[in-house]
Amino acid sequence: MAEITAAVAASHAPGLTGWFSKASEEDQRTVRRAYDGIREVLVAARPDVVLVVGNDHVANARLHDYPDFTFGLAERHRGPDEWFKPWLRVPDYDLPGAPDVAGRLLEALGDTGRRLRGARDNLRFDDNLSVPATLTGLADLGVAVVPVLQNCTVPPIPDQDDCYAFGRALADAIRDDLPAGLRVALLGSGGLSHEPGGPRYLEIDEKFDRWWLDLLVEGDHDRVLAEATLARMEEAGSGGTAELLSWVVVMGAIGPRPCESLGYVAFDQWRCGVGAVCWDLGDAPATATTGTV
Amino acid sequence: MPLESFDPQLRANDFVQDLKWDEGLRARFVADEDAVLAGYDMTGAERAAIRERDFRALHDMGLHPYLLSQLARLVFGTGENAGSSTPATALLRSLLGDDYDRYVTSRG
Numbered sequence: 001m002a003e004i005t006a007a008v009a010a011s012h013a014p015g016l017t018g019w020f021s022k023a024s025e026e027d028q029r030t031v032r033r034a035y036d037g038i039r040e041v042l043v044a045a046r047p048d049v050v051l052v053v054g055n056d057h058v059a060n061a062r063l064h065d066y067p068d069f070t071f072g073l074a075e076r077h078r079g080p081d082e083w084f085k086p087w088l089r090v091p092d093y094d095l096p097g098a099p100d101v102a103g104r105l106l107e108a109l110g111d112t113g114r115r116l117r118g119a120r121d122n123l124r125f126d127d128n129l130s131v132p133a134t135l136t137g138l139a140d141l142g143v144a145v146v147p148v149l150q151n152c153t154v155p156p157i158p159d160q161d162d163c164y165a166f167g168r169a170l171a172d173a174i175r176d177d178l179p180a181g182l183r184v185a186l187l188g189s190g191g192l193s194h195e196p197g198g199p200r201y202l203e204i205d206e207k208f209d210r211w212w213l214d215l216l217v218e219g220d221h222d223r224v225l226a227e228a229t230l231a232r233m234e235e236a237g238s239g240g241t242a243e244l245l246s247w248v249v250v251m252g253a254i255g256p257r258p259c260e261s262l263g264y265v266a267f268d269q270w271r272c273g274v275g276a277v278c279w280d281l282g283d284a285p286a287t288a289t290t291g292t293v
Numbered sequence: 294m295p296l297e298s299f300d301p302q303l304r305a306n307d308f309v310q311d312l313k314w315d316e317g318l319r320a321r322f323v324a325d326e327d328a329v330l331a332g333y334d335m336t337g338a339e340r341a342a343i344r345e346r347d348f349r350a351l352h353d354m355g356l357h358p359y360l361l362s363q364l365a366r367l368v369f370g371t372g373e374n375a376g377s378s379t380p381a382t383a384l385l386r387s388l389l390g391d392d393y394d395r396y397v398t399s400r401g
Contacts, residue, residue, distance in 0.1 A: 058359055062310070064301040083313045087366070124314070153359060155296060197362030198295035199388050201381050202400070238295035239358045271381070 002178035004171060006045030007254045007279040008038045009188035009247040010262075012054065012131035015270035017090045023267040034263035034276035035135035038187070041278045042136060042143070047185035049098045049144045051170075053246040054128035054189030056149035060119065066154045067117040069166070071106045072147035073099045079125035079133075088127060090134040098144040101178060105146070108173035112166055114158060123147060132189050143185075150249070152190065152242040159230040163245045164221070167252020174253070188250040190243025192264075192273030193236045200237060206266040208236035209273035212244065216259045216277055221251060240272065247277070254279055300355025304335035305343065309360040312367060319367070348387035 020028060042050065059081065060070055077095045080088050099120075106118045129147055133139060151157060158166065174184050192212060193205035215224055225248075233241040257279040264275040300306075311333075312319050322329045330340045342350040346368060348361050356364075361384060370380035386393045 058310070058357060059313070063306045063357060066301070082316060087370075153296075154301065154357070155299065195295065195358075197358035197360070197365075197384065199385065201362070201385055202378075234296075269378070 001176070001180050002174050002182035002184055004174060004186060004254060004281065005047055005183045006041050006185035007250050007257070007281060008041050008186070008277065009190075009250055010035065010038055010132055010135075010276035011191055011272060011274040012127040012189050012243075013194070013270050013272035013274060014084070014087045014127050014131075015267075015272065016127075016131050016274065017088050017134055019269065022269050023265070027265045027267050030263045030265050031135075031274055034274075035132075037262040037278065038132070038276055039136040039141075042138075042141060042185055042187075045183065045185050047143055047183045049101050049146055049182065050138065050185040050187055051146045051148055052129055052132060052187045052189055053148045053150060053249050054132075055152040055243040055246065057126055057128060058154060059124040059126060060149060061117070063154055066115075066151055068114040068151050068158050068162075069109075070117045070119055070123065070149040071102045072097060072123050072145075072149070073102045073106070073118045073120045074122050075099060076122070077125065077129065077145055077147055078122050080130040081124040081126055083124075084126045084130070088130050090130050093130070093133050093139050095133065095139060095145045096142075098146050101144070101182070101184075102146045104177045105170065105173050108177040109166070109169055112169045114162070114166055123149060128189055132187060148249075150246055152245050153239045157230060157242060158245070160225050160228060160245065160248050163248040164225055164252035167249040167254075170249065171253040186250045186253055188246035188248075190246045191241060192244065192275050194240035194272035195237035196240050196271070198238050202268060202271060203237070204266045204268060204271070204273045205236040205241070206273060208232075208241070209264060209266065209275060213261045213264055213275055213277065216247075216251075217261055219256055219259055221256045224248075224251070250279075254281065257281060295352075295358040298353050298355050299357055303339070303355040304333070305339045305351060305354065305356050306360055308333055308335060308339075308343075309356070309364050309367075313363060322367075323371075346383065346387065348384050349390060352388060
């Protein structure tokens with residue numbers, strides 16, 4: 001019986017590393033504080049493994065044969081992918097993987113109805129893993145990483161209910177199928193509003209973003225699932241905002257818990273609303289059965 | 294508009310992925326685009342749209358919006374333009390066509 005000891009979520013965008021300093025000092029400070037906050041939560045939780053759930057950005061499978069979730073089973077996770085290096089401008093990283101953990105979870109989640117895949121070779125990582133790894137200093141925490149790359153943009157897209165249910169199943173698998181005493185952190189990587197490659201490429205829907213963060217802090221997961229639907233995310237920026245489904249996976253895994261917003265910035269040249277949250281798991285480790293949804 | 298026209302079977306989707314995944318193909322594409330396009334199994338309309346940077350046409354044929362942004366980056370975002378807004382601007386100009394100037398003015 002392993003435990004979930006931390007649950008956090010944050011945006012990723014190439015601008016956060018590639019052209020971070022184009023934003024005002026104040027906006028830069030807000031983002032730094034938010035990621036420092038994520039790091040503090042991770043450090044305090046002393047995880048053995050961090051599951052990073054994030055949009056695959058159609059980087060690891062053909063679009064006519066596209067899985068819902070891809071588990072990174074590699075011994076090491078190296079990045080960023082060559083193609084993204086000039087854009088991200090982050091130091092190369094080489095994070096320890098946890099093939100046993102990833103493999104057991106993949107097996108345990110086989111009956112969820114989702115299209116799952118495991119990748120023994122190194123996956124192609126872009127900002128999905130590279131940005132949180134860099135901004136939270138994952139590499140020097142020495143913690144093992146299991147990347148879980150997600151389909152947020154290729155129809156049929158698993159919607160908010162599917163992702164919440166997958167999160168619950170993930171928590172069950174962590175509890176029932178991982179070694180006793182193993183400490184697991186969950187990091188949702190993605191969002192907030194943006195529309196890469198669409199007509200609103202240069203726009204951020206700040207109103208949606210603030211509403212989403214308020215909704216999470218309010219903490220009613222029934223309401224989140226009823227109102228912050230995949231369709232609503234698409235309205236707020238198609239093909240990008242739905243990366244918030246990675247946050248929904250985390251929420252499904254921990255059930256309703258107090259949520260704190262760590263900050264928000266809408267800076268147009270990052271072309272993505274940037275925010276982060278952490279959930280308070282309290283004294284008792286989270287399990288999948290605590291939720292009311 | 295995004296995703297409404299998306300066609301997972303469109304070969305241009307595979308082509309943009311291959312450009313991203315295969316550094317050699319990318320180098321050949323930059324050196325001799327016509328030869329690479331001629332050698333890749335896709336329709337003449339797809340080849341013409343890529344050659345003409347007609348992102349709107351590619352979108353309407355079914356290229357995934359994210360891959361549109363990646364193609365724009367490949368053809369407009371190298372060298373000094375890396376990390377600049379040049380590829381996004383070129384993409385938007387094509388997507389919005391005659392509405393582009395009005396759109397930019399409205400954003401102030």
